[in-house]
Amino acid sequence: MTADPATESGYADHPKRMGFFTDTSICIGCKACEVACKEWNAVPEDGLAFTGMSYDNTQSLSADTWRHVAFVEQPRPLGHQQHGFGDMDFRWLMASDVCKHCTHAACLDVCPTGSLFRTEFGTVVVQDDVCNGCGYCVPACPYGVIGKRESTGVAAKCTLCYDRLGVGQEPACAKSCPTDSIQFGELDELRERAARRLEQVRAAGVDSARLYGHDPDDGVGGTGAFFLLLDEPEVYGLPPDPVVTTRDLPSMWRQAGIAAAVLLAGIAVATWGSRT
């Protein structure tokens, strides 16, 4: 089991770790969370264009999309949902994706300015007045969450509404969700709730249901925002087995040290072994 990230970051007396449990089985794809997030956080619009791809015009998370509702069309029935629809053999999967607020966050690890920090709630936040715009966090994120905003040149992503949490409010997306697909709370309690819900959905005949990001032993030490999915993660655009990139950093530094020694020794051999 991994320690609490807030404790690891040096908070002595801090609130319980807070997070999201997004139950995609009851998401209706209204995208109210996307809008509420944009409104509350004053996130700029990310282009008004028809993609022609699906009913999802947002496509993915970025600096200007902190919540993204994915729409997945599949030619297969969904548990009991096909009742009343005759012989319809077609289902929509909808899932509201968000920053995972990883226990071991690659974006935070690689940030060279200390702009990204761990809050007392165990979440990960960017300070846009400190951010350099170096863009290192962008390819470091194994989930493709954080992005660099074109208009400001600095990185931006979901803050889990840090400003609202501080005054005891729930994040804007969870507040606006009409079906409670997005649930906010103490992470331990959410995990119990998710386990109960998984049993319920499976009992209803949806055998493909699974939890994603709930396991503290996974490649990122478990996430602060986890999901109940009805299909494989990659179907929703999520990586099946993400790993925090800095897990291999000791080996990388060792190899870089060996390479530096090889470089010094190689040039020494090339010089002193030369007859001219």
Place this chain on the structure above:
Amino acid sequence: MDDDPALRPEREATVGSAGGRRRRGEQPMVPPAGFRSYYGLPVLNEPTWHDHDIAGYLFLGGLAGASSILAAAADLTGRPRLARAGKAGALCAVGGSLYALIHDLGRPSRFVNMLRVFKVTSPMSVGTWILSAYGPQAGLAAATAVTGLFPRLGRAASAGAGLTGAAVATYTAALISDTAVPLWHGGHREMPLLFAGSAMSAAGGLGMFAAPVAEAGPARNAALLGTAVEVAAAKAMERRLGPVVAEPLRQGKGRLARLGEGLSVAGALLGATAGRRSRAAAVVAGAALLAGSACTRFGIFHAGVASAGDPRYTVEPQRARLSAERRA
């Protein structure tokens, strides 16, 4: 019932009733199962870095670091013109790399902002400090070599630049490997050696290009040795990446890496043969080595960006890892 002549099993059999042999025969018509994605959209966000800035930086940083080492070694063995070429080249290269970094960041104050913390978990932070230690020494080494003033200070600076130069040339491999980009992260074990070899051959190329034949022996050897290390590391890296993740190195702009290898091998061989006698051949060989090193860095940069932009390279290796764990 099966021999009923009215029943035509080929056409009217229910789905799934065909024999095993026939089904195997049909499979090539069907796309391989297993890989699924969200409308083919990438899982990762592509690096926002510009190739001419960051790939250029990877090349120039390697050239600068290794040139400082070669120059320091030339100093110690009494080859003043090779040393001067290396020091001047290193200063130009580190100047160019600083320009590229700042151009990518947008404004100079953002480089200074990086010095507010030191984080070992961030190769970029470590690299900023390495550059801050290396840059002034490389500058001092070049200035004293060109003007002939303060020879003792110059020797100390050239030794210091040589030692920190080794870090400048290799930390960039850790920098790009410490990302989720499948090709860069997958190659993290071999990438530093590949960069060290490529830097060594670039410095050798610069030495051959700028120093007289009589003094360029170490440069010719460095080019040969560096190219050998680079090619061996590249082969090992491709093997570890496997056929899927290594694919971007064989497509599009990723093919620059292969071209770079070819140019380096050609330059190193030409330098070691005709370059021993003919100044013109040495210049051609040196130019080929410099171009080869640049192509290698641009190729690896572009292949990495391409591997982040296609969900296949993210999903397939992770799926393979999961099923291997499940089997174990």
